[in-house]
Amino acid sequence: MGINVEYQAALVTLAAANFEEIVEFYEQLLAIAPNPYRPGVYAEFSAAGLRLGIFKPKASHESEFLTQGSGSMSLCFEVTNLEVAIGHLSQLGYPPPGEILIASHGREIYAYDPLGNRLIFHQSIEPFPSKL
Structure with a gap:
């Protein structure tokens, strides 16, 4: 083995x-x-x-x-409040260049550090309600 x-x-x-x-x-x-x-x-x-x-x-x-180059690696951070994370990034001078994306697992936004490395900030959503 x-x-x-x-x-x-x-x-x-x-x-x-x-x-x-x-x-x-x-x-x-x-x-x-x-x-x-x-x-x-x-x-x-x-x-x-x-x-x-x-x-x-x-x-x-x-x-x-x-x-x-920055390659395909991303640093992912799960946060409890995406808007607060966006505000913090903006305050640091690195606002996310795009809009919040909606995925099946929650909301996320991409940002970049001073080296150009991709940062993904992710906020989970509540589990989907079960069918009645």
């Missing part, structure tokens, strides 16, 4: 040449300070089950991390 790998933890990481700007954005967005934090090198946020690491790639590795 192959090797049985025992995973200890998982986290999402973002490479950022403009490290301090990105750390400040997520510090304000999540309303928490990074921990651990090594200025100019690494910052990690833990919020609502998400571990988000931000690092500044060494100069020898910048092309590997910083020239491929």
